[in-house]
Amino acid sequence: MAAKDNLTAVLYGINDMRLEQRPIPVPKDNQVLLKMESVGICGSDIHYLVNGRIGPFVVEKPMIIGHEASGTVVLCGKNVTSLKPGDRVAIEPGVGCRICSFCKSGDYHLCPEMVFCATPPVDGNLSRYYVHDADFCFKLPDNVSLDEGALMEPLSVGVHACKRANVRFGDVVLILGAGPIGLVTLLAAKAMGATKALITDVVDIRLAKAKELGADYTLKIEKNMTEEDIVKKIKALLGEEPNISLDCTGAEQCVRVAVQVTKSGGVVTLIGLGAFEMKLPLTGALIREVDIRGVFRYNNDYPTAIEMVRSGKINVKALITHHYKIEDTLKAFHTSKTGEGNPIKVMIHANPEWKK
Structure with a gap:
């Protein structure tokens, strides 16, 4: 050369x-x-x-x-x-x-x-x-x-997360965190058929971008809001409990909210990596048969991500x-x-x- x-x-x-x-x-x-x-x-x-x-x-x-x-x-x-x-x-x-x-x-x-x-x-x-x-x-x-x-690299993370959560048509989805991974997870969830998607963040501009990308509802998390406040607002905005929650923050408060707000029999999928140990209200989730699943990168997801963009399903x-x-x-x-x-x-x- x-x-x-x-x-x-x-x-x-x-x-x-x-x-x-x-x-x-x-x-x-x-x-x-x-x-x-x-x-x-x-x-x-x-x-x-x-x-x-x-x-x-x-x-x-x-x-x-x-x-x-x-x-x-x-x-x-x-x-x-x-x-x-x-x-x-x-x-x-x-x-x-x-x-x-x-x-x-x-x-x-x-x-x-x-x-x-x-x-x-x-x-x-x-x-x-x-x-x-x-x-x-x-x-x-x-x-x-x-x-x-x-x-396609970050999008594959979102695709893999939604596959792990088994997102399909009619699902009501909560996404915590509207950074790049939260946004690609939103795009993947909507492309896979989620009927309602609510996304949270602490930054207005990220939430505005999420709305532009297809979020049905956005929720700004203020510093003085308790977990109870956040759970109530999520349910009020959606009009029901999400059956799938995807945490893209790794923040303990967000994971706790996801575990508490998810509908009985639903799925919590953890994408963001936070502290090695967390204090979580697990018993309440277990007796409601809420599945908690981890996500690590992706596998065999690039072809799906590329096809979603090629076909215009995702921008x-x-x-x-x-x-x-x-x-x-x-x-x-x-x-x-x-x-x-x-x-x-x-x-x-x-x-x-x-x-x-």
């Missing part, structure tokens, strides 16, 4: 992000070399930048950041038959071992040997060029843009509020970290051909 410029965003430690040149990687036999296009900033990226860790995952050595991404195939390994140079792809960032019982059963996201972009010590993909296993690169239809391709473009070139990565992360300009999804463009 003639190209030599592989500008890369590397996290060295807390609030220490640097742009540097890295060698252009060489694809293995089952991999493709990608010219990276759009890379979104995720809340986890900010968490690593600000705290240097998420739970047991600690940034102990320089790590390339980024995992919500799309790219264009430049070169294929000799065993790759599913893709060809010029193909535009969404990149599923987690690759399992393929041989453990979880991988073989299709639950590869639970693989104990999972290699996931920008989860220490694994490098991410915010660079001009990047290699990835071809079978975790999904070709984008002609009417799906590269920006939308990058958003993810409205989530993108800011665009930056890779040279301005530090500014992009500053925007995402501080919330200046009310960002929802900040998109970084990895190659110089990008134009607004």
Whole structure:
């Protein structure tokens, strides 16, 4: 390859992000070399930048950041038959071992040997060029843009969460938290047939965006509101109890509300990761046979997410509020970290051909 410029965003430690040149990687036999296009900033990226860790995952050595991404195939390994140079792809960032019982059963996201972009010590993909296993690169239809391709990663979280909750036509759904994951969960729930969807948050602009994206009801959580107040308001707005509640915050109060407000026989699905231990009113949920389910990333959900966007059932473009070139990565992360300009999804463009 003639190209030599592989500008890369590397996290060295807390609030220490640097742009540097890295060698252009060489694809293995089952991999493709990608010219990276759009890379979104995720809340986890900010968490690593600000705290240097998420739970047991600690940034102990320089790590390339980024995992919500799309790219264009430049070169294929000799065993790759599913893709060809010029193909535009969404990149599923987690690759399992393929041989453990979880991988073989299709639950590869639970693989104990999972290699996931920008989860220490694994490098991410915010660079001009990047290699990835071809079978975790999904070709984008002609009417799906590269920006939308990058958003298949968060959208897959929402799709997976709604599959776990078994959302279907006629369901009454509560979503707690209107950040990017709450919003994609809302989009997925409505596309899967939820008849009523109420979403909560503490920020007016997020709730306004949720309304724009199809929320039937919004509820702003004020500081002085008790759990009882919140439960009453949810029931009053919906006119009934939700039979499915999806928490996208990880906040103890929100999880407690979800457990209490969900209809008997319903489902609480926990997407947001909060404190390792929480105090929850479980007995009341158990005697009403409310199921409580966890969500971790996604598996086999990219094709569904892509088809939802291709068919027009879901519009993810409205989530993108800011665009930056890779040279301005530090500014992009500053925007995402501080919330200046009310960002929802900040998109970084990895190659110089990008134009607004």
